[in-house]
Amino acid sequence: MQHSRGLRLATLGAALVAVPLALCAAPASAVTGTPVADSDTTYAYTAQITVGPHDRGCSAVLVDAEWLLTAASCFAADPAASLAVPAGAPQKSTTAIIGRSDLSGTQGAERRVVELVPRTDRDVVLARLNRPVAGVAPAALATSGPTAGEELKFAGYGRTKTEWAPLKLHTASYTVDAAAATSATVTGKDGAAACMGDAGGPVLRAGQLVGLSSQSSQGGCHGIDPAQTSTAGVISRVDDLKSWIDGKVGATRIVDFNGDGVEDVAIADPGATVGTDTNAGLVRIVYGGGKGVAEINQDLDWVAGGAEQGDWFADSMDTVDWNEDGYTDLVVGTTLEDVGSAADAGFFDILYGAPGGMGTGTLKSTHFEQGAGAGAIKAATPEAGDRMGDNVVAGTTTAGEPYIVVSAPGEKVGTVAKAGAAFYLRGSVNVAIHQDKADVPGAAEANDGFGASLAADSQHIAIGAPNETINGDAAAGNLAVFSHTLHADGHPKPLFGLDQDLDSVSGGAEANDDFAWSLSLTDYRPAGSATANESILAIGSPGEAMSTDGGATQKADAGRVVVGRVTAAGTWSETRQLWQGTADDDVSGTAEAGDRMGETLTAVNTAPRAVSTGATMRLAVGTPGEALGTTDNAGAIHTFSLVAAAGANDRWIEAGDGDGIPGTPGANQYLGRNIHYTGTKLYVGMPYGPGLGALYALPMSNTVTGGTVAPVTVYKPGTGGLPNVGTRFGAQVR
Structure with a gap:
C-alpha cells in the first residue's frame, strides 16, 4: 500500500501546476470548473501571478493587504526536482493581478511581487507586493485542517478543459481523501481538476483558507493525454501557518541592498579621505550572510560628482x-x-x-x-x-x-x-x-x-x-x-x-x-x-x-x-x-x-x-x-x-x-x-x-x-x- 501511494505522489510531483506560458497568447486562467461571474466578489482575494515575461503562470491568495500566499513551485528553478526558493527579491520580474475575476477587465489591482519568504517544509511561499491592495478583503485562515471526506472549494487561473489560457477565474470542489501534517490528498469532484496555472490557488472551507493547490493528475485539463482521467491532487496545508504569516507580515522591513532576504548595513564615514582628498566622505556596505564589504565614494564612475576635499559625502x-x-x-x-x-x-x-x-x-x-x-x-x-x-x-x-x-x-x-x-x-x-x-x-x-x-x-x-x-x-x-x-x-x-x-x-x-x-x-x-x-x-x-x-x-x-x-x-x-x-x-x-x-x-x-x-x-x-x-x-x-x-x-x-x-x-x-x-x-x-x-x-x-x-x-x-x-x-x- 505504501509502495503504490508513493508511485501516485511521484506521478503528481512530476505534474506540478506552475505552467510555462511562452506558447500562450494571454496569461493562463482557471480550474476545470465554473467560471466566476464578473459581479461576484466572493473570491476577490484570489490572484493571478505571472513570473518573468510569461515564463510561468500561477494562482495565489491575498492574506494581507501587502502579501500573497502561493505555491513555492511557482518560483522554483525546477519544481520537479526541488521546491527550494531563495528568500528575498524574486529572481525574475513577477506581477500579480488581484481582485479581477475576468483578466480582460480593469477592476482590482495590479502589483509587483518584490519579496519572497519561502517555507522549507511544504509547497508554500509568502510574496510581498510593492504596494498594499485597497478594496479587497484578504482571506482569513481556517482554524482547523482538512479532514477525510469533507468537501472543499478551490479557485484558480489555470487551464480549463477546452482552453489553454482562458481569462476567467474558475472554481470547483475537492473531496479530501486523507490529511497529513503539511498536506492533504484530494480528488476533484464531478470531474473537476486543478490544471497547470492553478498552483498556489486558494482551497477553502466556508470561505476560510485551508490550503493551496499544489499538485494534480490533471485529468480532463486541456493538452493532457485523454487517457489520463484521474482528478487526484495534493494541497499544501496553511491552516496551521497563522503565527508564521503574522510574524512575517507584521515585521518591520529590513535593509536588503542585494535582495537576498538577509539584512545588510550601510555605515557612513563622511570625514573619510578618498585618494588624497580629506573629508571627502564614503559609505561602507556590509552585506549580510558574509557576502562581503563594498565601498561607495564619489570617485566611482556611477556616483555623481567626484571626491573632493570637504564634500562630506x-x-x-x-x-x-x-x-x-x-x-x-x-x-x-x-x-x-x-x-x-x-x-x-x-x-x-x-x-x-x-x-x-x-x-x-x-x-x-x-x-x-x-x-x-x-x-x-x-x-x-x-x-x-x-x-x-x-x-x-x-x-x-x-x-x-x-x-x-x-x-x-x-x-x-x-x-x-x-x-x-x-x-x-x-x-x-x-x-x-x-x-x-x-x-x-x-x-x-x-x-x-x-x-x-x-x-x-x-x-x-x-x-x-x-x-x-x-x-x-x-x-x-x-x-x-x-x-x-x-x-x-x-x-x-x-x-x-x-x-x-x-x-x-x-x-x-x-x-x-x-x-x-x-x-x-x-x-x-x-x-x-x-x-x-x-x-x-x-x-x-x-x-x-x-x-x-x-x-x-x-x-x-x-x-x-x-x-x-x-x-x-x-x-x-x-x-x-x-x-x-x-x-x-x-x-x-x-x-x-x-x-x-x-x-x-x-x-x-x-x-x-x-x-x-x-x-x-x-x-x-x-x-x-x-x-x-x-x-x-x-x-x-x-x-x-x-x-x-x-x-x-x-x-x-x-x-x-x-x-x-x-x-x-x-x-x-x-x-x-x-x-x-x-x-x-x-x-x-x-x-x-x-x-x-x-x-x-x-x-x-x-x-x-x-x-x-x-x-x-x-x-x-x-x-x-x-x-x-x-x-x-x-x-x-x-
Missing part, C-alpha cells in the same frame, strides 16, 4: 525601495558639495540596490541638485551655503508610495538669507516646502534654518527650525507638522506648528533652547483602530535649561524631550516630557549643565500592524554631552517606551556598563550622537573614537529594562573585511 543617509523592485536603495546627502561656483550648496543621490549589490544593476543612481532635473528642485538655484542634503528622511506612505524629504537649511527664501527649505519627492511630486508657502506655520526669517531637522512616517512629516526666534528669544526653536496629502497649492498639507510658548507644549520658549533640534515620528495604532493611523512625535530640545532644585538653579543645556500624539485628524496632544531629573527620581542620571539630552532621537514601532503597546513603541535618546565621573563629554544613551511611563521603561547605556558598548568612557567620545533603531536592534555609532571609530549593533533585549544582555555585532575598521582606515566611521548608519 554621506553626511546624511536613509533607505527606501524607491523604484519598488524589492532591493533597498540608499539616499545619500553630500552636504558641503560645491555646485558650480556655489560653495557648500550641497546635493543628494539615490543609489540603487541590485542582485549583485549596490551599483551593479542597470539603474545605478539618480542625482538631484538645484537647477537640474525637474520640479521644484530644477526651479531652485544652487547658492553658497544652501547645504542641500543636510538631512534626509525616506519611507512609504500608507498607500505604499515611496517618498523622500530632503532639507536645505541654508536656502534663501525670496530675499531672506538662510531661512531654510525642504524638498518633498513622491512619484511625480517634486515640491518645495518653506515658511512662505501657503498655510505653513511661522514666517521665513533670516537664519531660521527651517529643515535643520526632519522626521517622517507613513502618516506625517515634521520639519524643524531649531534656530527660530520665538517672541524675541533667539534660537528658541519651532517645528511644523504636515500630512502626505497635498495642499491645494501642491505641497504637503500643513497641520500645525509647535513651539514652547504655546499652551499645548510644556515649558516656555527661551533663548537657545534648540527646540526641535532633533525629531522622530513613529506610526502608532491606538486601541480600537484597524490600522496605524496616528503618529507619536518626539521632539528634542538639547539646549533647554532644567532645574533639579525647584527652580533656584538652572542647569544650562541639560536638555529634555517632549513626546506627544499626532491624531488621524491632524491634532497634537503632549503626553509626557523626558529628562534626567534629580538624583533620586526613577529616571537614570541627573540633569547637569552641558548634558544636551535630546540632541539625537531614534524611535521604532517593532510591531507596526498590531495595536501599539509600551513594549512595541521604543525610543532612544542621545545625551552626548554627559560627563561620567570626571570624564567630560563621554556621552550616554537613554532608552524609553514612547507610550508608557518613563522611569519603569528607562534603560541607561554607557561605555563599559555591560549593555554592549565595550571599553571605558572616554573624553569627547560623545556617545549617543549617532544612534539608529531598527525592528530588532539599536545601532550605536562611535565616530569620535576610541580609535578610527566603530559601530555596535545592540539586540533589542539589551535596550529594554530588565532585558537579557545578548552579544552585540561589532563593525570596526580592520575587522570583518573592513579596511583598517577611518576618520568618522559610524557617523551614520542605515
Whole structure:
C-alpha cells in the first residue's frame, strides 16, 4: 500500500501546476470548473501571478493587504526536482493581478511581487507586493485542517478543459481523501481538476483558507493525454501557518541592498579621505550572510560628482525601495558639495540596490541638485551655503508610495538669507516646502534654518527650525507638522506648528533652547483602530535649561524631550516630557549643565500592524554631552517606551556598563550622537573614537529594562573585511 501511494505522489510531483506560458497568447486562467461571474466578489482575494515575461503562470491568495500566499513551485528553478526558493527579491520580474475575476477587465489591482519568504517544509511561499491592495478583503485562515471526506472549494487561473489560457477565474470542489501534517490528498469532484496555472490557488472551507493547490493528475485539463482521467491532487496545508504569516507580515522591513532576504548595513564615514582628498566622505556596505564589504565614494564612475576635499559625502543617509523592485536603495546627502561656483550648496543621490549589490544593476543612481532635473528642485538655484542634503528622511506612505524629504537649511527664501527649505519627492511630486508657502506655520526669517531637522512616517512629516526666534528669544526653536496629502497649492498639507510658548507644549520658549533640534515620528495604532493611523512625535530640545532644585538653579543645556500624539485628524496632544531629573527620581542620571539630552532621537514601532503597546513603541535618546565621573563629554544613551511611563521603561547605556558598548568612557567620545533603531536592534555609532571609530549593533533585549544582555555585532575598521582606515566611521548608519 505504501509502495503504490508513493508511485501516485511521484506521478503528481512530476505534474506540478506552475505552467510555462511562452506558447500562450494571454496569461493562463482557471480550474476545470465554473467560471466566476464578473459581479461576484466572493473570491476577490484570489490572484493571478505571472513570473518573468510569461515564463510561468500561477494562482495565489491575498492574506494581507501587502502579501500573497502561493505555491513555492511557482518560483522554483525546477519544481520537479526541488521546491527550494531563495528568500528575498524574486529572481525574475513577477506581477500579480488581484481582485479581477475576468483578466480582460480593469477592476482590482495590479502589483509587483518584490519579496519572497519561502517555507522549507511544504509547497508554500509568502510574496510581498510593492504596494498594499485597497478594496479587497484578504482571506482569513481556517482554524482547523482538512479532514477525510469533507468537501472543499478551490479557485484558480489555470487551464480549463477546452482552453489553454482562458481569462476567467474558475472554481470547483475537492473531496479530501486523507490529511497529513503539511498536506492533504484530494480528488476533484464531478470531474473537476486543478490544471497547470492553478498552483498556489486558494482551497477553502466556508470561505476560510485551508490550503493551496499544489499538485494534480490533471485529468480532463486541456493538452493532457485523454487517457489520463484521474482528478487526484495534493494541497499544501496553511491552516496551521497563522503565527508564521503574522510574524512575517507584521515585521518591520529590513535593509536588503542585494535582495537576498538577509539584512545588510550601510555605515557612513563622511570625514573619510578618498585618494588624497580629506573629508571627502564614503559609505561602507556590509552585506549580510558574509557576502562581503563594498565601498561607495564619489570617485566611482556611477556616483555623481567626484571626491573632493570637504564634500562630506554621506553626511546624511536613509533607505527606501524607491523604484519598488524589492532591493533597498540608499539616499545619500553630500552636504558641503560645491555646485558650480556655489560653495557648500550641497546635493543628494539615490543609489540603487541590485542582485549583485549596490551599483551593479542597470539603474545605478539618480542625482538631484538645484537647477537640474525637474520640479521644484530644477526651479531652485544652487547658492553658497544652501547645504542641500543636510538631512534626509525616506519611507512609504500608507498607500505604499515611496517618498523622500530632503532639507536645505541654508536656502534663501525670496530675499531672506538662510531661512531654510525642504524638498518633498513622491512619484511625480517634486515640491518645495518653506515658511512662505501657503498655510505653513511661522514666517521665513533670516537664519531660521527651517529643515535643520526632519522626521517622517507613513502618516506625517515634521520639519524643524531649531534656530527660530520665538517672541524675541533667539534660537528658541519651532517645528511644523504636515500630512502626505497635498495642499491645494501642491505641497504637503500643513497641520500645525509647535513651539514652547504655546499652551499645548510644556515649558516656555527661551533663548537657545534648540527646540526641535532633533525629531522622530513613529506610526502608532491606538486601541480600537484597524490600522496605524496616528503618529507619536518626539521632539528634542538639547539646549533647554532644567532645574533639579525647584527652580533656584538652572542647569544650562541639560536638555529634555517632549513626546506627544499626532491624531488621524491632524491634532497634537503632549503626553509626557523626558529628562534626567534629580538624583533620586526613577529616571537614570541627573540633569547637569552641558548634558544636551535630546540632541539625537531614534524611535521604532517593532510591531507596526498590531495595536501599539509600551513594549512595541521604543525610543532612544542621545545625551552626548554627559560627563561620567570626571570624564567630560563621554556621552550616554537613554532608552524609553514612547507610550508608557518613563522611569519603569528607562534603560541607561554607557561605555563599559555591560549593555554592549565595550571599553571605558572616554573624553569627547560623545556617545549617543549617532544612534539608529531598527525592528530588532539599536545601532550605536562611535565616530569620535576610541580609535578610527566603530559601530555596535545592540539586540533589542539589551535596550529594554530588565532585558537579557545578548552579544552585540561589532563593525570596526580592520575587522570583518573592513579596511583598517577611518576618520568618522559610524557617523551614520542605515
